[in-house]
Amino acid sequence: MCVTLSLHYGVGADWEQGEGCFALEPVLEVTDLVKRFERKGRADVVAVDGVSFCVDAGECVGLVGGSGSGKSTIAQMVTRLVEPTSGKVVLCGRDVTHVRGAELRAITKDVQMVFQNPVSSFDPRRTLGEGVAESLRNLGMDKPAARARACELLEQCGLSASMADRYPREVSGGQCQRAAIARALAPDALLVVCDEATSALDVTVQAQIVRLLERIQRERGLAMLFICHDLALVQGFCNRVLVMSEGRIVEEGAASEVLARPHHPYTRRLLKS
Ligand SMILES: Nc1ncnc2c1ncn2[C@@H]1O[C@H](COP(=O)(O)OP(=O)(O)O)[C@@H](O)[C@H]1O
Numbered sequence: 001m002c003v004t005l006s007l008h009y010g011v012g013a014d015w016e017q018g019e020g021c022f023a024l025e026p027v028l029e030v031t032d033l034v035k036r037f038e039r040k041g042r043a044d045v046v047a048v049d050g051v052s053f054c055v056d057a058g059e060c061v062g063l064v065g066g067s068g069s070g071k072s073t074i075a076q077m078v079t080r081l082v083e084p085t086s087g088k089v090v091l092c093g094r095d096v097t098h099v100r101g102a103e104l105r106a107i108t109k110d111v112q113m114v115f116q117n118p119v120s121s122f123d124p125r126r127t128l129g130e131g132v133a134e135s136l137r138n139l140g141m142d143k144p145a146a147r148a149r150a151c152e153l154l155e156q157c158g159l160s161a162s163m164a165d166r167y168p169r170e171v172s173g174g175q176c177q178r179a180a181i182a183r184a185l186a187p188d189a190l191l192v193v194c195d196e197a198t199s200a201l202d203v204t205v206q207a208q209i210v211r212l213l214e215r216i217q218r219e220r221g222l223a224m225l226f227i228c229h230d231l232a233l234v235q236g237f238c239n240r241v242l243v244m245s246e247g248r249i250v251e252e253g254a255a256s257e258v259l260a261r262p263h264h265p266y267t268r269r270l271l272k273s
């Protein structure tokens with residue numbers, strides 16, 4: 001029997017040692033993750049209370065829950081913007097929970113975020129093209145090549161290359177979010193985390209951005225964690241959905257299954273709202 005362990009994702013898993021992510025391990029594995037925020041003179045907030053899940057290669061996982069349920073805190077721990085209180089974050093088999101320095105910088109390339117507010121996620125003094133090209137420049141690409149690649153990515157995200165010369169405030173919210181998606185794709189990340197990436201947009205634009213993310217996720221076989229508060233939005237897009245309430249995952253399953261037959265009362269309430 002031949003077991004092919006050498007199947008490499010080829011998505012730029014550029015760890016210093018040149019190791020990559022192998023097909024048999026999840027891209028992201030989160031185990032017993034806890035975040036306790038300490039507040040002076042007031043009770044601590046346990047924003048995330050023992051959460052475990054994984055995202056496989058090519059899989060889009062929806063993380064859904066009401067406001068304050070701990071979704072963004074999870075996103076920030078996965079991207080190491082916030083230090084976990086306890087638990088483990090493993091990226092392609094490598095424990096990255098407490099890495100620092102160069103290793104931490106490598107993670108910021110390997111895990112890309114798309115935020116709720118696209119305009120404020122860009123530097124207002126730099127053009128969208130410069131914003132998209134930044135990670136490529138940091139990876140050592142020369143300026144003309146990075147610019148050409150940025151234009152290509154903007155076009156793949158449905159924008160004309162001329163948008164590269166616009167400043168974030170000179171484009172619509174939807175256009176700016178397309179540029180933010182192009183920026184997330186630039187460094188060939190292992191995982192893209194979208195935190196309420198469509199929530200600030202009006203409904204028609206929201207649908208367009210979901211379709212764009214869906215197309216890109218499928219075409220590139222990207223591992224994606226798609227966070228939103230709207231359970232209906234993940235239908236048809238995410239393979240699996242995790243439902244969060246008060247820092248815990250209260251239900252999980254195939255998106256169609258959870259939507260059709262929600263078990264937890266919280267999920268039912270979320271569907272009705
Ligand atoms: N830096 C912080 N300090 C104190 N509490 C925080 C901090 N960040 C988030 N929280 C609290 O943690 C909980 C979860 O927040 P968050 O992860 O932003 O939820 P969501 O993204 O699901 O709306 C909320 O009660 C929030 O007020």
Ligand SMILES: [Mg+2]
Binds near residue numbers: 071072073196
């Ligand atoms: Mg949030």
